[in-house]
Amino acid sequence: MSIFTEDIVNFRSVLQLAYNFLAGRDYLKKKKFQERKKLISVALPFSDLVFASGAVPVFPIRMEQFKVHSYLTALNSATNLIGWNLTTKLLSFVRKFDVLKILDTVLDDVIHTINDKYNELYDLGIDHGISSDFCYGITGLTGMFVSKGKNLDANINFTIRCSAWNKYSETLKQFVPRQIWVDIPPRNIDNALELLTDNVSQAISDLEEITGNIVSDNSLNKQFRIGNQIKRFYKTILYEFSASDFYPCNPATFSEILALLGLSYQDYNSDNQRYLESFSYLVKEMRERINKGIGMDVSDMPRILLTPVFGGWEPESHEILYELGARTIYADWEILNLLEEISVSKNSNPVEEYAKFLLNATTRGIGYDQEALTDSYIETAKALNVDGLVFNQVFGCHSISNCYSLLRRKIRNKLEIPTTVINFNKIGDNVEQVKTRLGAFMEMF
Amino acid sequence: MSELKCIGIDIGSLATKIVLMSNGDMVDWRLNRSTYDFKRVGRDLFDDILTKNNLSRSEVYVMSTGYGRNTIDFADDRITEISAHARGVQFFYPEARSVIDIGGQDSKAILISRKNGNVIDFQMNDKCAAGTGRFLEVMAHALEIPIDEIGSLALESNKPASISSTCTVFAESEVISLFAQGSLKKDIAAGIHKSIAKRVASMAKRIGVEPLLVFTGGVAKNIAVKKYLEKELDFEIFQPEYPQLTGAIGAALIAKDKNAN
Amino acid sequence: MDNIELLESYNSYLQEQKANGKKIIAYLTHDNVPIELFEAAGFVPLPLIFAGKDELMDASHSYLPPSTCSYAQSCIGYFSSTPRTHEFLDLADYILLSNHCVSNICVSEILSNNFNRKRLDFYVSYTRNSNALKYYKLELKHLQKEIEGITKERIPDHRIKEEIIRHNNFKTIVEQVSKLNIPGSEKLDIYQKAILYGPAIQAEIEEIISSYKSNTKNTNSTHPKNVIFTGCSIFINDYLMDLIEDAGGNIVLFDTWIGRNYYSQTFSEEVIASLNDPIDLLTKRFENNVYGDHCVPDSLDNKIVFLENYVNEYHKKYGDKIGVINHIIKFCDHFSLFQSYFKEKLQERGVQVLNLERDYSRSIKGQLSTRIEAFMEMI
Numbered sequence A: 001m002s003i004f005t006e007d008i009v010n011f012r013s014v015l016q017l018a019y020n021f022l023a024g025r026d027y028l029k030k031k032k033f034q035e036r037k038k039l040i041s042v043a044l045p046f047s048d049l050v051f052a053s054g055a056v057p058v059f060p061i062r063m064e065q066f067k068v069h070s071y072l073t074a075l076n077s078a079t080n081l082i083g084w085n086l087t088t089k090l091l092s093f094v095r096k097f098d099v100l101k102i103l104d105t106v107l108d109d110v111i112h113t114i115n116d117k118y119n120e121l122y123d124l125g126i127d128h129g130i131s132s133d134f135c136y137g138i139t140g141l142t143g144m145f146v147s148k149g150k151n152l153d154a155n156i157n158f159t160i161r162c163s164a165w166n167k168y169s170e171t172l173k174q175f176v177p178r179q180i181w182v183d184i185p186p187r188n189i190d191n192a193l194e195l196l197t198d199n200v201s202q203a204i205s206d207l208e209e210i211t212g213n214i215v216s217d218n219s220l221n222k223q224f225r226i227g228n229q230i231k232r233f234y235k236t237i238l239y240e241f242s243a244s245d246f247y248p249c250n251p252a253t254f255s256e257i258l259a260l261l262g263l264s265y266q267d268y269n270s271d272n273q274r275y276l277e278s279f280s281y282l283v284k285e286m287r288e289r290i291n292k293g294i295g296m297d298v299s300d301m302p303r304i305l306l307t308p309v310f311g312g313w314e315p316e317s318h319e320i321l322y323e324l325g326a327r328t329i330y331a332d333w334e335i336l337n338l339l340e341e342i343s344v345s346k347n348s349n350p351v352e353e354y355a356k357f358l359l360n361a362t363t364r365g366i367g368y369d370q371e372a373l374t375d376s377y378i379e380t381a382k383a384l385n386v387d388g389l390v391f392n393q394v395f396g397c398h399s400i401s402n403c404y405s406l407l408r409r410k411i412r413n414k415l416e417i418p419t420t421v422i423n424f425n426k427i428g429d430n431v432e433q434v435k436t437r438l439g440a441f442m443e444m445f
Numbered sequence B: 001m002s003e004l005k006c007i008g009i010d011i012g013s014l015a016t017k018i019v020l021m022s023n024g025d026m027v028d029w030r031l032n033r034s035t036y037d038f039k040r041v042g043r044d045l046f047d048d049i050l051t052k053n054n055l056s057r058s059e060v061y062v063m064s065t066g067y068g069r070n071t072i073d074f075a076d077d078r079i080t081e082i083s084a085h086a087r088g089v090q091f092f093y094p095e096a097r098s099v100i101d102i103g104g105q106d107s108k109a110i111l112i113s114r115k116n117g118n119v120i121d122f123q124m125n126d127k128c129a130a131g132t133g134r135f136l137e138v139m140a141h142a143l144e145i146p147i148d149e150i151g152s153l154a155l156e157s158n159k160p161a162s163i164s165s166t167c168t169v170f171a172e173s174e175v176i177s178l179f180a181q182g183s184l185k186k187d188i189a190a191g192i193h194k195s196i197a198k199r200v201a202s203m204a205k206r207i208g209v210e211p212l213l214v215f216t217g218g219v220a221k222n223i224a225v226k227k228y229l230e231k232e233l234d235f236e237i238f239q240p241e242y243p244q245l246t247g248a249i250g251a252a253l254i255a256k257d258k259n260a261n
Numbered sequence C: 001m002d003n004i005e006l007l008e009s010y011n012s013y014l015q016e017q018k019a020n021g022k023k024i025i026a027y028l029t030h031d032n033v034p035i036e037l038f039e040a041a042g043f044v045p046l047p048l049i050f051a052g053k054d055e056l057m058d059a060s061h062s063y064l065p066p067s068t069c070s071y072a073q074s075c076i077g078y079f080s081s082t083p084r085t086h087e088f089l090d091l092a093d094y095i096l097l098s099n100h101c102v103s104n105i106c107v108s109e110i111l112s113n114n115f116n117r118k119r120l121d122f123y124v125s126y127t128r129n130s131n132a133l134k135y136y137k138l139e140l141k142h143l144q145k146e147i148e149g150i151t152k153e154r155i156p157d158h159r160i161k162e163e164i165i166r167h168n169n170f171k172t173i174v175e176q177v178s179k180l181n182i183p184g185s186e187k188l189d190i191y192q193k194a195i196l197y198g199p200a201i202q203a204e205i206e207e208i209i210s211s212y213k214s215n216t217k218n219t220n221s222t223h224p225k226n227v228i229f230t231g232c233s234i235f236i237n238d239y240l241m242d243l244i245e246d247a248g249g250n251i252v253l254f255d256t257w258i259g260r261n262y263y264s265q266t267f268s269e270e271v272i273a274s275l276n277d278p279i280d281l282l283t284k285r286f287e288n289n290v291y292g293d294h295c296v297p298d299s300l301d302n303k304i305v306f307l308e309n310y311v312n313e314y315h316k317k318y319g320d321k322i323g324v325i326n327h328i329i330k331f332c333d334h335f336s337l338f339q340s341y342f343k344e345k346l347q348e349r350g351v352q353v354l355n356l357e358r359d360y361s362r363s364i365k366g367q368l369s370t371r372i373e374a375f376m377e378m379i
Helices: A003-009 A012-022 A024-034 A048-052 A070-082 A088-094 A099-127 A136-151 A163-174 A192-211 A217-241 A251-264 A272-292 A317-323 A350-367 A370-383 A401-415 A431-442 B038-052 B081-092 B133-143 B147-155 B168-180 B185-206 B223-233 B243-260 C004-019 C035-040 C054-058 C070-080 C087-091 C102-114 C130-151 C157-178 C184-214 C240-246 C269-274 C278-288 C299-318 C339-348 C362-378
Strands: A039-041 A056-058 A154-158 A179-182 A303-307 A327-329 A388-394 A419-424 B005-011 B015-022 B025-033 B060-065 B098-102 B107-112 B119-124 B213-216 C024-028 C044-048 C094-098 C118-122 C225-231 C249-255 C323-329 C353-358
Touching: A012 A024, A012 A070, A012 A099, A012 A251, A012 A272, A024 A039, A024 A056, A039 A136, A048 A056, A048 A192, A048 A217, A070 A099, A099 A136, A099 A251, A099 B185, A136 A163, A154 A163, A154 A192, A163 A179, A163 C102, A163 C299, A179 A192, A192 A350, A192 C130, A217 A251, A217 A272, A217 A350, A251 A317, A251 A327, A303 A317, A303 A370, A317 A327, A317 A388, A317 A431, A350 A370, A370 A401, A370 C102, A388 A401, A388 A431, A401 A419, A401 C102, A419 A431, A431 B168, B005 B038, B005 B081, B005 B243, B015 B038, B015 B243, B025 B038, B025 B243, B038 B060, B060 B081, B060 B243, B081 B098, B081 B107, B081 B119, B081 B213, B081 B243, B081 C362, B098 B185, B107 B185, B119 B185, B119 C362, B133 B147, B133 B168, B133 B185, B147 B185, B147 B223, B168 B185, B185 B223, B213 B223, B213 B243, C004 C024, C004 C044, C004 C087, C004 C184, C024 C102, C035 C044, C035 C130, C035 C157, C035 C278, C044 C087, C044 C184, C054 C070, C070 C102, C094 C102, C102 C118, C118 C130, C130 C278, C157 C184, C157 C269, C157 C278, C184 C240, C184 C249, C225 C299, C240 C249, C240 C362, C249 C299, C269 C278, C299 C339, C323 C339, C323 C362, C339 C353, C353 C362
Parallel strands: A039 A056, A039 A154, A154 A179, A303 A327, A303 A388, A388 A419, B005 B060, B098 B213, C024 C044, C024 C094, C094 C118, C225 C249, C225 C323, C323 C353
Antiparallel strands: B005 B015, B015 B025, B098 B107, B107 B119
16 A cells, blocks of 8 residues: 555545535435434534434534535545445545645635535524624524524523523524523532533433433433543544644644534534544544654644634634644633533433533533633643634624633733734634734744 | 795715705705715705705705704704605605615615505614725725726626625725735725625615615615625616615605695 | 713712711622612612713723623723723722623623622523522522621521512502603603612602602603613613604603513512512512513513513503614623514514614714614604
């Protein structure tokens, strides 16, 4: 096997994740109409209960029709025919491309395809009447519901500290009449955990009613085990690979992989087992590449944590930082404590364990106040050993974006690393300003 | 007894318009820049139209409208430009059901009742200048072309540039960076018009505008905005002969209706 | 026009309270704040119900991005701009941090951290299900403990209950204002003053009501365009009320926190008698607050149904089909987000709605005026 073919095959997991994201529509149609599964929308990584109930969690953009890159289509055809092994068909296709650039090109195309769709749905949200004063994330999500919400059987909503988020969730009933709510108490005081456990139980009952399935302790634990393994792999990529001095690929591509993971993690591409396998492959493949010396020495490139991006960000940012000599790490779910494992044991009550996970994320990650949230930023930045932090201030975000002044002060006092803020309104809106700001930021190193 | 003559005066942020109407017909009109002194410009136009038509103050009923309607101390009554435009378009198109008015500082979408021609809903842009005449002015300045040429230049393009910014300030820097990337002026101009049309159409869709839609205000003279608005709304829109005068005509007609009652 | 007299007398009132050794707790407007608990412990509540201005908003920008709600920005401005717009704010000893919306959290935290005000916490669940009610009780008990920690004295249950009854009676009296045949601006002045002082001015409010009752002049008739005002409250010294009345409008119902959401949150005597624990009574009030904009998932629909019924009842009674002005302070999470949905649902029910979105800048006054006048012309 030539190095050339190995290069391609060794990153098949990334391409598979990308394909599963973009080809979601056909997959979901099959689930809904052939397998008679219930589609339940999720946003932010809160898919566990839906998986455990046997329903299909859907981050609603995946119901859209995407333009799938021709390479991904060929790859999928080859997979369907003879699995993921190397095929003559695949090879002949691959040779048409500039070998060293193939992953960059395809991934870049995937990210742009998703972002173009995001912008389209953002416009749809505005057309539907969401004020352009609201954050990109909520407006885009509204557009997703305007576009394809009717295909959903229910939504699962979790109350978090962002009041716009909670109010947005309230309005979703105009698209999807069946709403499931998990009200998370704002603070962990007295028996708040008990109350939350009861709320989670109620949500499970709702899911049972919708799916007709029984959600047993076993089904919950099974999902948590899968989820925990995925979280471990995710953390390996964040803590082991992104901190390493040798990357398995171009750092801009690495950032794109992190961006894709951030997006796809919300609904695990609607198939937990398949996602786990892809993640497992991804870690294996990254490690193999590093061991074989395939990739890039990044020891002289500062590690930059760019966050938060889940509510929308300028996807050119990591390319700009790369051109300026830095590597970008996206780690939102870790900062929000959503990559914490859920305890699974014979004697534990899985409903309560899930409630503990939610309460921990609320109080320590998402934060019931700015102190808690900014502490989480600082802890994660420290743990990731980053050299700088770029804060993505999303226009119209009143929750996380408002904490920058406090965060900046804490970074100065506790970490002493360079920090800057970039403003985001809509993808492509102010790339020039981002370039200028990041240019000045990189001059600090 | 001869019918009372009615004058509608529309004090916009950029231009002041005045019309004299008699027996439901437009007899005379004037238009001038508003400048900082709304009151004086309005007074001068008013005096001029009276003199040229051999009329005295007592022979006319004056209805003011527009941004500076309250500054006109010689007006007998005042009305908002929303009602004035709704009434004004029916002078040109009695079947009009919707109006899009893009002026210097504001853009508006108005829905007219089928039953009685009254306003049944309206929507205005927010404080932001995107989607107004001001936006076009800033962009024309960035492109270094006169404002009245930007529309025809845009129509020469087959490949409008993508202007994604909804904010005037960001859009200006976007235009500059498009220049830097070698984009053609005509493509950028087309992109600018497309962006305005998109924003205004989005606002108009919110109140459910429908045909027959009349496009008024100073920006209605720009053929490229009209073309892109039609694309966004997916139906034909109409411009009156004097789009800038619609508000003043509407005000004069409302004055007439009022006196008839 | 600025109500200088009200603010001067309020300043003297707070100075006097302070001189008597009372501690002052400032809080951002919130319809779930248990002020009875503060008063039972001998504290003076200071609701931040003052309208913003350009200068106040500008003064907040070193703490918050400009895309934060104008009211939240202005609250920072009250404390950070010099000279102080309202000197009495310097008298506040504590800031209540609550989560009515996320801006409420941010602003309270900034005020506490940057302007040396000790912080008290009071969080409210986003639903009103049975567990949320239990959680509300937990928060009440925590707040009580926090206050007791300051005073080093237990607050006896009977004191809390006395305060609940005192406020309950006061609100019942304030409710009578809503039925008076007086211009909206005069009602608003009374509501604002009532919320500012609380039951301390009960006698004065009673006197005002009785003087209005004896004056039989029908002041509504001078304002032919009657409307309901909903959404964000009109705060003290806001010019908005003038714009509405100048346009010929008259607000017959303030369906806002400064208005109906305040005075309608009362208990019957039976309920008061049936619940011995005052914490249960306060929780009951939270449970009954079905129109409060903090909660999901039904507050919006409850509001729509209420308004539709009110409009229909009004039509039956007076023959007028009144419109609704939905006041949205720019970047308000609660009212801005669902404005289209709100308008659409009410219009489907035949109610005309003006979504009036604005910030506190002077430059927007002309455009606001046009919108209001056009709405009045429309209805």
